[in-house]
Amino acid sequence: MTITENIHVAIVEDDPEIRQTLALIIDGTPGFWCKHTFESVELAIRQLPELPIQVVLMDVELPGVSGIMGVKKLKPLMPETDFIMLTIRQDDETVFNSICAGATGYLVKDTPPSELLESIKEVRKGGAPMSANIARQVILSFHQTTPSPLSDRETEILKLLSQGMNYRSVAEKIYLSPHTVKTHIKNIYQKLHVNSRAEAIKKAIKDKLI
Amino acid sequence: MTITENIHVAIVEDDPEIRQTLALIIDGTPGFWCKHTFESVELAIRQLPELPIQVVLMDVELPGVSGIMGVKKLKPLMPETDFIMLTIRQDDETVFNSICAGATGYLVKDTPPSELLESIKEVRKGGAPMSANIARQVILSFHQTTPSPLSDRETEILKLLSQGMNYRSVAEKIYLSPHTVKTHIKNIYQKLHVNSRAEAIKKAIKDKLI
DNA sequence: GGAATTTTACCCCATATGGGCGATTTACGG
DNA sequence: CCGTAAATCGCCCATATGGGGTAAAATTCC
Numbered sequence: 001m002t003i004t005e006n007i008h009v010a011i012v013e014d015d016p017e018i019r020q021t022l023a024l025i026i027d028g029t030p031g032f033w034c035k036h037t038f039e040s041v042e043l044a045i046r047q048l049p050e051l052p053i054q055v056v057l058m059d060v061e062l063p064g065v066s067g068i069m070g071v072k073k074l075k076p077l078m079p080e081t082d083f084i085m086l087t088i089r090q091d092d093e094t095v096f097n098s099i100c101a102g103a104t105g106y107l108v109k110d111t112p113p114s115e116l117l118e119s120i121k122e123v124r125k126g127g128a129p130m131s132a133n134i135a136r137q138v139i140l141s142f143h144q145t146t147p148s149p150l151s152d153r154e155t156e157i158l159k160l161l162s163q164g165m166n167y168r169s170v171a172e173k174i175y176l177s178p179h180t181v182k183t184h185i186k187n188i189y190q191k192l193h194v195n196s197r198a199e200a201i202k203k204a205i206k207d208k209l210i
Numbered sequence: 211m212t213i214t215e216n217i218h219v220a221i222v223e224d225d226p227e228i229r230q231t232l233a234l235i236i237d238g239t240p241g242f243w244c245k246h247t248f249e250s251v252e253l254a255i256r257q258l259p260e261l262p263i264q265v266v267l268m269d270v271e272l273p274g275v276s277g278i279m280g281v282k283k284l285k286p287l288m289p290e291t292d293f294i295m296l297t298i299r300q301d302d303e304t305v306f307n308s309i310c311a312g313a314t315g316y317l318v319k320d321t322p323p324s325e326l327l328e329s330i331k332e333v334r335k336g337g338a339p340m341s342a343n344i345a346r347q348v349i350l351s352f353h354q355t356t357p358s359p360l361s362d363r364e365t366e367i368l369k370l371l372s373q374g375m376n377y378r379s380v381a382e383k384i385y386l387s388p389h390t391v392k393t394h395i396k397n398i399y400q401k402l403h404v405n406s407r408a409e410a411i412k413k414a415i416k417d418k419l420i
Numbered sequence: 421g422g423a424a425t426t427t428t429a430c431c432c433c434a435t436a437t438g439g440g441c442g443a444t445t446t447a448c449g450g
Numbered sequence: 451c452c453g454t455a456a457a458t459c460g461c462c463c464a465t466a467t468g469g470g471g472t473a474a475a476a477t478t479c480c
Contacts, residue, residue: 096352099349099352099353100352100353100354100418102353102354103349104346104349104350122342125342126342126343126346127342127343127345127346128342128345128346128348128349128350129345130345130349132332132335132336132337132338133336133337135337135338135339135340135345136314136336136337136338138338138348138349139309139313139314139315139338139340139348140314140338142306142309142310143309143310143312144310144312151425151426151427152426153426153427153428154426161408162408162409162412163408163409163412164404164405164406164408164409166406166465166466166467167466167467168466176427176428176429177428177429177430179428179429179430179431180427180428180429180430182467182468183427183428183429183430184426184427184428185467185468186468186469187426189468194374195374195468195469196374196376196436196467196468197407197408197467197468198371198372198373198374198407198408198411199372199373199374201408201411201412202372202373202411202415205412205415205416206415208310361455361456361457362456363456363457364456376435376436376437377436377437378436386457386458386459387458387459387460388459389458389459389460389461390457390458390459390460392437392438393457393458393459393460394456394457394458395437395438396438396439397456397457399438405438405439406437406438406466407437407438
């Protein structure tokens with residue numbers, strides 16, 4: 001442990017040119033080390049977990065095993081290491097699959113070197129660097145997209161159902177007849193276009209109704 | 211529409227000193243306008259929706275109606291407007307309630323003026339400015355925290371259940387006896403500490419098991 | 421002030437569900 | 451080589467669920 005601690009970075013990227021350029025930029029910057037690069041997830045899995053690497057730059061669209069699968073496999077083996085995805089893809093599926101797989105950063109490939117280095121520092125400081133529109137995608141995923149088709153009463157009942165209550169319990173809880181509760185539930189199913197409790201709850205959670 | 215388009219910013223903040231300081235900083239910077247400030251959500255709701263405001267800085271801990279409720283009420287009335295929360299609170303509940311309410315940015319109050327202005331520009335450009343550790347909190351919320359207690363088979367069955375299938379349908383789908391399916395489901399319930407389909411699905415989604 | 425929505429309430433009935441109990445086979449690790 | 455976990459199949463039974471009706475207050479909205 002020296003006074004000026006370098007950040008140890010590794011790269012997983014199949015394109016030799018990009019890989020070497022990135023490595024040169026990073027390794028050539030004071031405060032950063034980049035002595036290990038891999039051209040595939042398969043190779044990275046063999047060696048990376050043994051190395052004292054703090055930040056991994058991971059390409060998403062790799063031939064063979066994808067970068068997403070790479071993070072999924074590697075992150076549990078080195079939980080202290082931060083993975084930043086580096087990609088041209090910005091579709092929702094790729095973004096959220098990457099994040100769910102364990103990535104803590106997500107940068108588009110045209111990120112200028114200065115920002116890339118800044119992002120590496122930021123992730124080490126406990127941040128989660130993302131390109132602007134990626135961050136927006138992530139935030140938007142929390143927003144309620146469609147207005148709830150359910151009435152307040154129905155929403156209330158659906159919440160209780162999701163806690164495992166049956167007609168009777170719900171009825172007692174909100175001082176109604178079990179018959180009435182049943183009617184509400186039937187209406188809920190109609191409005192959500194489902195015909196079972198399971199589907200209703202899944203849809204309600206997905207659409208952030210409860 | 212002039213060549214140099216100013217960003218119109220409004221502030222909702224109860225502390226007069228902070229409110230005025232922020233307004234002065236923003237309005238005093240080229241490219242920014244801040245002609246409207248409010249000391250409460252109640253007052254903002256009356257006037258803000260009529261104003262051509264692009265970015266609202268919203269304090270979270272306001273007396274009376276909270277900033278979170280403020281966003282929830284105001285955002286639907288002005289969907290094109292971006293709301294940035296400005297607060298000292300960083301607990302998960304406050305952060306996620308704010309974002310779910312419709313905020314697109316979340317900055318801690320000690321953010322230096324230059325970064326605040328940068329964030330306002332960024333949110334206008336389609337980003338989602340967040341203080342570093344807030345961004346990390348958001349990203350972490352996507353990560354699988356606990357290892358799944360369910361076997362592959364059980365996970366597969368639970369997914370089918372969440373699609374509204376019953377014993378028989380699941381059994382046919384994966385070429386098993388309905389009895390076996392039932393046994394698996396019983397085991398799933400045990401492992402998840404629940405005793406109904408509804409609870410199981412809720413917990414599975416919450417814990418990202420399916 | 422009237423229409424629409426929400427909330428309340430009840431009936432019948434076929435089927436699904438969940439709990440309890442037992443059993444065999446396969447696969448993997450100590 | 452043995453033990454454990456997972457996956458497979460089965461039976462009994464009380465209760466819950468979902469679909470089909472019908473209908474009348476209460477509330478909200480225009």
